[in-house]
Structures are given as C-alpha cells and as structure tokens.
Amino acid sequence: MEKFTKITSIATPFPRVNVDTDIIIPAKHLKSIKRTGFAAGAFESVRYDNDGNLIKDNVFDGPKYEGAQILIAGDNFGCGSSREHAPWAIGEMGYRCIIAPSFADIFAGNCIKNGILTVSLPQEDVDALVIAAEAGNDITVDLDEQTVTCGNAQYSFDFNPTHKDMLMEGLDEIGRTLKSSGAISDFETKQKLMTPWLYREG
Amino acid sequence: MPKTMYDKIWDNHLVEERGEGVGLIYIDRHLVHEVTSPQAFDGLRAAGRDIRRRDSIIAVPDHNVPTKDRDQKNPDDMSVAQLEALEANSREFNLDYIPMADARQGIVHVIGPEQGFTQPGVTMVCGDSHTSTHGAFGAFAIGIGTSEVEHVMATQTLLLKKAKNMRVTVRGELPVGCSAKDVALAIIGAVGTAGGTGHVIEYAGPVIESLTMEGRMTLCNMSIEAGARAGLVAPDEKTFEYIKGRPYAPKAGQWEAAVGFWGSLRSDDGAKFDKEIVLEGSEIVPQVTWGTSPEDVVPVTGEVPQPESFAEPSKQEGAQKALDYMGLQAGQKITDIAVDRVFVGSCTNSRIEDMRAVAEVIKGRRKADTVKEVLIVPGSGLVKAQAEEEGLDKIFEDAGFEWREPGCSMCLAMNADKALPGEHVASTSNRNFVGRQGPGARTHLVSPAMAAAAAIAGHFVDVRDF
Numbered sequence: 283m284e285k286f287t288k289i290t291s292i293a294t295p296f297p298r299v300n301v302d303t304d305i306i307i308p309a310k311h312l313k314s315i316k317r318t319g320f321a322a323g324a325f326e327s328v329r330y331d332n333d334g335n336l337i338k339d340n341v342f343d344g345p346k347y348e349g350a351q352i353l354i355a356g357d358n359f360g361c362g363s364s365r366e367h368a369p370w371a372i373g374e375m376g377y378r379c380i381i382a383p384s385f386a387d388i389f390a391g392n393c394i395k396n397g398i399l400t401v402s403l404p405q406e407d408v409d410a411l412v413i414a415a416e417a418g419n420d421i422t423v424d425l426d427e428q429t430v431t432c433g434n435a436q437y438s439f440d441f442n443p444t445h446k447d448m449l450m451e452g453l454d455e456i457g458r459t460l461k462s463s464g465a466i467s468d469f470e471t472k473q474k475l476m477t478p479w480l481y482r483e484g
Numbered sequence: 485m486p487k488t489m490y491d492k493i494w495d496n497h498l499v500e501e502r503g504e505g506v507g508l509i510y511i512d513r514h515l516v517h518e519v520t521s522p523q524a525f526d527g528l529r530a531a532g533r534d535i536r537r538r539d540s541i542i543a544v545p546d547h548n549v550p551t552k553d554r555d556q557k558n559p560d561d562m563s564v565a566q567l568e569a570l571e572a573n574s575r576e577f578n579l580d581y582i583p584m585a586d587a588r589q590g591i592v593h594v595i596g597p598e599q600g601f602t603q604p605g606v607t608m609v610c611g612d613s614h615t616s617t618h619g620a621f622g623a624f625a626i627g628i629g630t631s632e633v634e635h636v637m638a639t640q641t642l643l644l645k646k647a648k649n650m651r652v653t654v655r656g657e658l659p660v661g662c663s664a665k666d667v668a669l670a671i672i673g674a675v676g677t678a679g680g681t682g683h684v685i686e687y688a689g690p691v692i693e694s695l696t697m698e699g700r701m702t703l704c705n706m707s708i709e710a711g712a713r714a715g716l717v718a719p720d721e722k723t724f725e726y727i728k729g730r731p732y733a734p735k736a737g738q739w740e741a742a743v744g745f746w747g748s749l750r751s752d753d754g755a756k757f758d759k760e761i762v763l764e765g766s767e768i769v770p771q772v773t774w775g776t777s778p779e780d781v782v783p784v785t786g787e788v789p790q791p792e793s794f795a796e797p798s799k800q801e802g803a804q805k806a807l808d809y810m811g812l813q814a815g816q817k818i819t820d821i822a823v824d825r826v827f828v829g830s831c832t833n834s835r836i837e838d839m840r841a842v843a844e845v846i847k848g849r850r851k852a853d854t855v856k857e858v859l860i861v862p863g864s865g866l867v868k869a870q871a872e873e874e875g876l877d878k879i880f881e882d883a884g885f886e887w888r889e890p891g892c893s894m895c896l897a898m899n900a901d902k903a904l905p906g907e908h909v910a911s912t913s914n915r916n917f918v919g920r921q922g923p924g925a926r927t928h929l930v931s932p933a934m935a936a937a938a939a940i941a942g943h944f945v946d947v948r949d950f
Contacts, residue, residue: 313562315522366629479734
C-alpha cells in the first residue's frame with residue numbers, strides 16, 4: 283500500500299449530501315473478481331445521462347479538475363453498502379484524500395485499508411474548501427501534522443492514531459495482526475471452554 | 485458497572501486492547517458470498533496464508549444468481565465468473581459451501597439464521613452491510629469490506645473501534661396493518677440516515693418484544709440505513725425456540741448451557757446509553773419513501789414534502805434533486821403515485837412471514853393491468869419450499885405474480901431482474917438509492933403488505949383500509 287504523508291493538489295468539489303456507495307459505484311459494475319477496473323463505472327449517474335452519453339462539464343471528467351488528488355464531499359459520504367469497490371474506484375480515479383463533514387463508518391474503514399485518507403471537518407470549513415476548489419486553488423493535506431491548508435486558511439482535524447500509523451507506514455494490517463497469533467490462540471482455548479458449541483469438529 | 489448487551493459481547497471477544505477505544509476483536513461467524521470475496525481469497529493466496537477456522541464460515545452465492553431459468557446457461561459472463569470463483573475458492577479452502585442448486589441456497593442473511601448459524605452473543609461478519617440483520621438474535625453482526633473479509637479469514641479477528649451505545653425504544657402496541665418494516669422506516673425517518681453513525685442500536689420496548697424473529701430481522705436489517713453498523717435485540721424465549729433443532733444449533737448436551745449463557749446477555753438495568761430515542765408504537769402508520777434516501781419517508785396518508793420544508797439548504801437541494809429524479813411533485817398525495825412494478829424480496833423482507841403477509845392481502849384478487857410485473861423472490865430455497873407447502877405460490881400465480889428462485893434479485897439489480905428508467909417500483913427492499921434497481925428506476929420502500937396492496941390497486945394504498 284502506498285504511504286500517505288502529505289499531498290498538495292487541486293481538489294474536485296462534489297458537496298452533495300448522503301452520497302451513497304451505489305452512486306460511487308453502481309452494483310452492476312461490481313462483477314469483476316479483481317481489485318481494479320472500477321474507475322470507468324464510478325459516479326456513473328453523475329457522469330453519464332440515461333442514454334450512456336458523457337455529461338458535459340461534470341466535475342469528474344472536465345479538464346478543470348483533471349489531476350485532482352483531493353475530493354471535497356458532502357455530509358454522510360459513503361453511506362450504504364460495504365462494497366470496498368467504492369474506495370477502489372475512487373483510488374483508481376486518482377484521489378488520495380476525501381474531505382467531508384462526516385463519513386459512513388464502513389466506508390471510512392475501507393478507505394484506510396486502501397491508503398485513502400478521510401478527513402472530517404466542520405460544514406463551514408468544507409464549504410470554504412468547496413469555494414477554494416472551484417477557484418482551482420491548491421490544497422495541502424498533511425497527515426503527520428493533521429492539518430489542511432489552503433491559502434492563508436489552516437484547519438486541524440482529528441484522526442485515530444492506529445489508523446494514522448497504518449496510512450503513514452503503508453502497513454499490511456494482516457501481517458501486523460498475525461504478530462498477535464499467540465493471544466488469539468489463548469483466546470480460543472478459553473472460549474472453547476466457555477462456549478464449546480461455537481466450535482465444530484474437524 | 486452495569487453493561488449494555490453490546491458492552492458484554494465486546495468484552496467477551498476482546499483479544500487485545502489497542503488504545504483509543506480500539507480493540508482486536510475475535511470473530512465467531514463469517515458468511516461469504518460471491519461479490520465481496522474473490523479479491524480476499526486472491527489476497528490469501530498471494531500471501532501464502534490459510535484460513536484460520538474453516539468451521540466459522542458458510543459460503544453461498546446470492547447477489548447475482550438468476551431467479552429463473554437456472555437450468556439454462558447464464559448469459560452474464562461476469563456473473564458466471566464470480567459464481568465459479570466462489571465455488572472454486574470454497575473447494576480449495578474446504579469450506580461449507582451451499583451451491584446454487586442446493587435446496588438451502590438463498591440470501592446470506594436469510595440462511596444464516598435458518599441454519600442456526602446465527603446465535604446470541606456471537607460476533608458475526610459478512611462482506612455485506614446488511615449483516616446487521618443477525619442482531620435480531622442478540623449477535624453483534626457487522627458488514628465489512630473485502631480487506632476485512634481477508635483479515636478475518638487469516639486471523640479470525642478484526643481491529644475495531646468500539647462504537648457508542650444507542651437505544652431505540654418503541655413503546656405501546658403496533659396498530660393492525662403495520663409491520664416491522666414500518667417501524668424500521670419510521671425510526672429512520674425520525675433519526676435520519678446518519679442518526680446512528682458511530683453507534684450500535686439496541687432496540688427495546690414492548691413493540692420490539694412483540695415482534696416475531698422474522699420481524700426483528702427486518703428491523704435490525706435496516707439499522708445500517710440509520711447509519712448504525714449493527715442493531716441488537718435482547719434474546720428471549722422466541723429466539724431460543726427459533727434456533728432449537730437447526731443444523732448449526734448447539735446439540736442436546738450443550739443446549740442447556742447455551743440457553744443459560746444467552747439469557748445472561750441482555751443489557752443490565754441501569755446500563756448507560758449515549759443516545760436514547762423513544763417512539764410511540766400506536767402512532768406508527770404504514771410508511772412509503774418518496775425520495776432517494778431511506779430517510780425520505782412519510783406515512784401513506786401523507787404527501788410528498790415541499791423541499792422548502794427542510795431546515796438546511798443542503799437538505800433542500802437534496803430534496804429537490806430527489807423529486808426531479810423520482811418524477812414527483814411536492815404536495816402530491818402518496819396514494820396518487822402509480823406503481824409500474826412490484827418487488828417482494830431481499831434480505832429485509834423475503835422470509836416466510838413476508839410471503840404470508842403478501843398472500844393474505846391479495847388472496848382472490850389480481851394485479852392491476854397497469855402494473856407490468858410483480859416479482860416474488862423468496863429469501864431461500866427453504867422459504868420457497870415452505871411457501872409452496874402452504875399453497876402460497878398458487879395464490880401468487882393466480883394474482884398474476886411471478887414466483888421466482890431465491891436470491892438478492894431486484895434489490896440491487898445485479899442479475900437480470902431490473903426496473904426500467906422512469907418506472908416506479910413498490911419494493912420491500914432496503915435502499916431507494918438512485919439507480920439501485922436499474923438506471924433511472926424509481927424505488928419506493930414499503931412493507932410486504934403495502935407492496936401487495938399496491939400491486940392490486942396499481943398505486944399506493946393504505947393497506948389498513950384495503
């Protein structure tokens with residue numbers, strides 16, 4: 283996983299509220315058995331009309347925001363399904379960071395596992411960043427310092443320290459957890475005595 | 485200190501504290517389906533890792549299985565690839581696998597309980613957000629992403645941040661004609677789709693206690709639509725009775741101990757909840773959604789709201805967008821909305837009780853000519869067999885409905901079951917998101933009884949007067 287420390291980029295403004303994972307990647311595009319290939323169908327209802335024609339000037343395809351690594355989003359972003367295809371698609375589109383007033387729990391967890399930083403800021407700060415994004419201004423997100431900087435404005439954000447380590451180090455979480463194999467085995471020994479019906483033979 | 489049920493299950497499964505409220509949590513049960521698992525199996529293979537406990541897993545295809553013509557070649561090559569991958573992976577890792585042709589095949593969240601795999605006090609995961617369904621048994625059950633699916637397979641644990649406790653109490657009695665689905669929608673209407681974010685919701689009160697296990701599953705299923713990753717109902721005699729004798733249930737020698745343990749799980753008196761919501765059951769009316777988020781819900785006796793009636797500008801804008809998408813006018817009566825298609829099914833409402841509710845409403849009547857198609861999709865092969873034994877399939881067919889094979893079907897339109905652009909669908913599923921049932925399709929979430937009544941009338945009607 284690519285490490286996340288600090289990025290500076292223009293940002294795509296997409297401040298719609300309650301953007302669900304079906305908007306991010308509709309179910310019909312979930313049929314790949316790989317982790318890639320989801321960008322083409324991402325945000326389909328925002329990018330294409332019902333006849334499948336690309337909508338002119340949509341924020342994701344126009345030249346204005348080309349190369350943006352930051353997405354400025356609306357409240358409760360990523361609600362709905364647990365599909366990790368949503369952050370896979372967003373990552374494939376080139377985004378490394380999403381800034382919104384709030385995120386749905388499962389989606390936020392899935393982002394971390396794919397090296398995408400989710401930053402929660404108060405609505406008024408997000409509103410200010412939307413204006414900055416629309417003006418084509420650069421935004422800097424520094425995970426180590428936990429700050430978002432845009433021109434003279436600087437915003438601090440909270441972030442879980444465990445998740446911060448994971449993103450900054452680009453760690454394999456399974457490898458880390460397997461270091462606790464002994465504790466897991468001990469737990470199983472104890473649980474097997476307490477609730478033996480949860481274990482089957484073989 | 486008094487503990488909530490969630491606190492108890494958390495403590496019972498804590499392998500290691502990691503600070504800041506994060507814990508390494510042991511996972512007892514894992515349901516696997518074809519859409520969110522292939523990349524997890526690939527990850528295991530790439531890293532040369534094995535599955536830690538095969539006996540914690542049931543694998544079954546559900547999301548994109550066809551619901552008819554199963555004896556013919558599936559024309560969707562991508563679906564076939566996922567279905568074949570699940571079968572091949574299940575064989576390679578030697579998992580309990582229920583193939584499509586098996587009588588037990590069905591939606592993961594229907595078969596887990598049906599097989600007795602879902603039990604009180606367990607931690608349970610699946611790569612599907614509606615895993616919250618299993619909370620109906622007092623299981624801490626959450627939806628996870630594919631990386632977490634792989635993590636659980638390899639380590640039997642998840643790194644989780646402990647959620648806050650929220651209690652939703654529904655007092656009094658539910659009026660005749662209202663169901664668990666109406667309770668779920670009324671709760672989401674009251675708290676919003678982010679009202680439960682960061683929380684586990686425990687449902688309590690006389691209305692919840694009076695619900696059948698099927699009803700409790702419907703309710704917990706939609707916890708995620710209120711933003712909560714999990715819902716919980718305290719296990720009671722109904723719960724134990726439901727589990728008893730099922731294939732994965734504790735066997736005779738262990739049954740008494742299991743029931744004793746399960747009885748100790750309910751929240752202690754005086755346990756602290758971070759957030760409390762109280763609803764009056766008697767005030768709940770059959771619900772219908774009008775917009776593109778489950779919180780866009782009103783009683784069937786109501787009207788499509790005015791966007792200006794919302795306080796925040798972002799909500800006003802969202803409501804206007806929703807009305808444009810849905811092709812509805814503010815102020816329009818809900819009962820004036822014509823229905824083009826009806827879908828009864830999904831992990832929310834595809835159990836035997838749901839099938840019976842539909843049959844009871846439609847018995848001796850036929851679908852309106854203006855309704856193009858009514859799909860009745862049972863949640864599992866066992867639900868299908870039970871319904872047929874009771875003669876419900878005949879009632880459906882006599883009404884002009886289609887009786888299909890089990891699967892997720894038109895809930896998320898991953899198979900051939902789709903609505904067309906602009907069509908209004910009365911649906912017993914859980915999400916009315918843009919394009920969820922097909923590009924441009926307009927979903928209205930309702931209970932099975934309300935969907936059945938709409939199929940007959942050709943528009944929404946109050947099933948209490950039907």
